Amino acid sequence: MAVAGMDSADEAQLRDVIPGVLATLVRRGADFATAEDAVQEALVRAIETWPDQRPDDPKAWLIITAWRRFVDLSRADVARRRREARVSADPPPGPAPRTDDTLQLYFLCAHPSLTPASAVALTLRAVGGLTTRQIAQACLVPESTMAQRISRAKRTVSQVRLDRPGNLSTVLRVLYLVFNEGYTGDVDLAAEAIRLARQLAAAADDPEVAGLLALFLLHHARRPARTRADGSLVPLAEQDRSLWRRDLIAEGVAVLQAALARDRLGEYQAQAAIAALHADAQTADQTDWVQIVEWYDELVKLTDSPVVRLNRAVAVGEADGPHAGLAALAGLDASLPRYTAAVAYLRERAGDLAEAARLYSEAASQAQTLAERNHLTLRAATLRQRLSSR
Template sequence: MDEERLRDLIPGVLAALVHRGADFATAEDAVQEALIRAVETWQARPPDDPKGWLITTAWRRFVDMARSDAARQRRETLVADEPPPGAAASVDDTLQLYFLCAHPELSPASAVALTLRAVGGLTTRQIAQAYLVPEATMAQRISRAKRAVADVRWDHPGDLRTVCRVLYLVFNEGYSGDVDLAAEAIRLTRQLAASTPDEEVAGLLALFLLHHARRPARTRPDGSLVPLAEQDRRCWQRDRIAEGVAILQAALARDRLGEYQAQAAIAALHADAQTADETDWVQIVEWYDELVRLTDSPVVRLNRAVAVGEADGPQAGLAALAALDPALPRHTAAVAYLHAKAGDAATAADLYAKAAAQARNAAERDHLTLQAARLRRQPDR
């Protein structure tokens, strides 16, 4: 069994232990150890019922931990409750597990780490590498998160929107180390979509697929960024685009619009254009209007202003940007882009240089610096 399929079983296994009365923190540790045991033994002799095998093995490990715990007497009644041999129960508590990992008491960073560990099945080392922090730091973060949800009732209703926000954060981290967090977010969101018919979960999955489809064209061989308008659209993954559009259309047909569906609709319009010049910017602005209505987000307003600059001309876009806080992330870069579009190369170059100094990562900084250098070599029109 491949590693991805093995990780797909984790939510059901962990949920089964917690559903039977195991405390979350100990159960999560027990499941991790069962996974290690599976990797060691399944290649030679895979079980007929992988999920059932994992539940039984994890439960036995949990019992061992419970017996050695100082609170053994409180858990003694659980020891005799080992799951019987045979096929695993069909009850799916995956959705409740997502709720638990995205509990409101957790910070966004802790919720993301706990979701990747408990639902995604990633090791502490893998998560630490993905977030470029020491393994000990990530271990402490996950440990604190598990303690924070230790006494949360399993049947307490959770907030699906919080779960979606956590997955959105995972996806936006992209790729680093040996874990592709964008692909991991897609995998986890597929699981979530299978657990609930919610339109926004479907919209989130569609959004991820549509964005991820453009990934092969986003960077050059040297790692430098390629702006959307300059990407080789032949490299876009049309199968992902088709899947994302189909999921989005089904969600929109239910007529319960949410922010992720609106974002996915914008991504679908970009994906539908065969060339940058064919992009339907007027319709994109209309979708941004919906997003502003739904979220009233300053970042959405900034992105809308850039779209206005494409649909109605750079001066209209600059006027929309002038109404926003200049301290917004990428505000300076957006102003620079529209000045360049208006033919004011000198002003745009200075602004791109300023934006480069504000960049949040090396790839973005290098891209903005190159834009400034390119504009300084050409005269104003």
């Protein structure tokens, strides 16, 4: 959100206070859609005036400015005149209230009545402060489509009262989806998910929130080594670990250890523990696969997810040999995403190169991204070349 005439510190502060400003308006009785419009107009006013006259309490200034704009918008709607009399008074002067409504706003944007895609878009818009264009670019959809998605989501949550605790697990799933969108256009959604997870961790005293933040940090630390200059994927075992960000790893491990110490294990903490074991290994050969399998066992107990069982089977193949991994895969549905690629990898480890090459080609045809398809196709070609050279 680069803003002409405003320095990066003010810009960062604007984005940090947006959730609290919006949630304050909604808590005072504003409908979500109109409140969000009012906050956006207040932000425009801040951009115009702050470089010359910065307020002592930026959040209070934004709340008052947005509230006045909300009242103006309400007056323009004849159907809301009765409510106007109830809400027309300005918030009292002085510092902004210390009540943190950020968590409630997360609950609202991740409301069960919204589809996952809509919840992600609304969270990025209302909590993250991103523009519709930025969100559309990041999610690889036309701006008009994203505008309609956000508009429908705002109308939906406008009927929801912000007066009850929401479902924290739903909020965490939405942030997990944001993180997995990755990076496209001029918005890095992985970095944005980390920023929002930090914000949520400050508002919610819950070890699973900390576990999700740790998971994000540990995965993001490996990002510089995940792709080559040509955009092709680099498997974990082949990554240059000197490129991994040790600062993020250290922070992620510290956050995870504090969460685990509370003895309330959840799925994100277990996933983060697996990521931490990968990060701890100086080389691929030093990876503690036995411990990783143990953590996958915990994760299976928590989720009973077929995808988790698939990943566990690959870990078993590393810890106990490829045939043990294939045996662990035997009871799973062959239509699972990446199932065929997992079988191909274990077949290659077992020395059955011809079958592995065939399976890699089959997996390539099922790949969900171009980079993944190219990687699997190259793997199949490499094995065929090895077979022909024999």
